[in-house]
Amino acid sequence: MVMIFKKLKRSYLFLLFSLVSLYVNAQQNGNTILVKIDLTKKAQVIENIxxxxxxxSEGIGRYWPDEKKERIAQLLFSRKFDRDGNLEGIGLSAWRFNIGAGTTEQGDSSGIKDFRKRTESFLNKDxxxxxTKQAGYQFFLKKAKDYGVETLIAFSNSPPVQFTKNGLGYKTEKDYVSNLREDAYDAYAEFLAGVIKHFDQQGLHFNYISPVNEPQWDWSRKYKEADQEGSSWTNPEIYKITSALNTTLTKAGLNSKILITEAGMLNYLYAGSGKATRQIQSFFDRNSPLYVGNLAxxxxxxxxxxxxxxxNDDVLISTRKHLADTAKTYEVNYWQSEYSMLDNGFREGTTGDRSNMDCALFLSKVIHTDLTVGNATAWQFWNSYEPGSAAVNTRYYLIALQPEPGFKDGKFAVTKNLWALGHYSRFIRPGMTRVLTETLTANSGLNKDLLLSAYKDKNDRTVVVCTNYGKINIELKLDIKNSAKKYRSILSYLTTDAVDMDMKRQSVKKLSELIALPGRSMLTIVVD
Structure with missing residues (x-):
């Protein structure tokens, strides 16, 4: 009996020693990471995502069966949970509505080759x-409002064709100046104000109106056809339309804000030598003749x-660091108001197709860097849905469409990009503050594959968004300092490359427990 007890004791000690060794080795290999969050160390306040x-939107909202378009709206806007506690949607807190220029009414003579990228205009020739125009767009605008989306943004790619120099919704001359006629600035401002006033009367208030889009591009047609509506603008021209619109909004008694400048690249906001560059300095330096900081x-x-x-990562970080420094100097907030994987950076040096999860991880990295290095107070994706594959190269959209000819019906599939954005949009709500974090392994090293940021609301409810860019599983130990209240539970939502693992709710944990973060995954932790 004594011999058996001694053997059991030795086995128990050996097992205990093995477990301790595994734990220590895991920490030394950087697999267990201590996350220090100090709620008093505040960064920017988030306005919307x-x-x-x-x-x-036009084809889906106007023609597709109710069941399909209602489900798409639910995926984008809903903040509800299903019976199992999983998410119905990603709860966007901002929605961008395109005010059309009237190229649909021009038909093939518009010069825009893809009929789906032509847009109607609310303004008739007389x-x-x-x-009743843009009925499909209006469907999603109303759904955003019904689901409680906090910020509605109206933007225009081109003035109405009645007001342009060439009577078209895009440029025909590569001169990098506006296509708006010199005598039509007030008319364009009155048109935009009229749109805002109408929707205000419908209970659909646009918090922001954006009259200029990517002014740095020439937007001239190629091969006798254009890809979409668009116009160049110089900085003085942007100042002129902003001033005109500001006056018109004031006279109309409207309280929408004007969003400028929707620069085509971030470096145009602080650098460059063209006609629409150094835009922070041009518009927010009090000594600039184009200063708009005094407009109501x-x-x-x-x-x-x-x-x-x-x-690459160096460009990703350095661009946003320079932008953040310049914005801080002139005391302005930076909004990242449009992004999809238009360039090939998402390939990260590879060739061939990129998987659904590859694209989602890269998207998460860009959002993370804009928020933590660029100090963006808002982040908005382009485009919610487009035709394409849901399996590979999902670079342009959150929801992949497989439309029928004529675009009056079709199928759709959710991509991992939707959930990558959802890890930020669903629980980081308007008014929450980003707080600084520190991540360390047991040997005081850093894990470069871990992208992590934290946010708190006024009641110290804390949201931590994590992306494990590497293939190695890691574990997180949260250490939250200076909370006004005692935390009781941790809920987390995990996305991996598995088919049914899209912000999947994980088991409830205590703050003292380790939190698993698999390789190549995204996790949002809600500490309540």
Missing amino acids: GAAGCWF GSYDW HVPKTIAGHSYFTES
């Missing part, structure tokens, strides 16, 4: 308005697009 519904409807916010500034 959203997406655009350009072009393909100067009257037809509010212009917030101290500058908007830019993250395209073409993520070719």
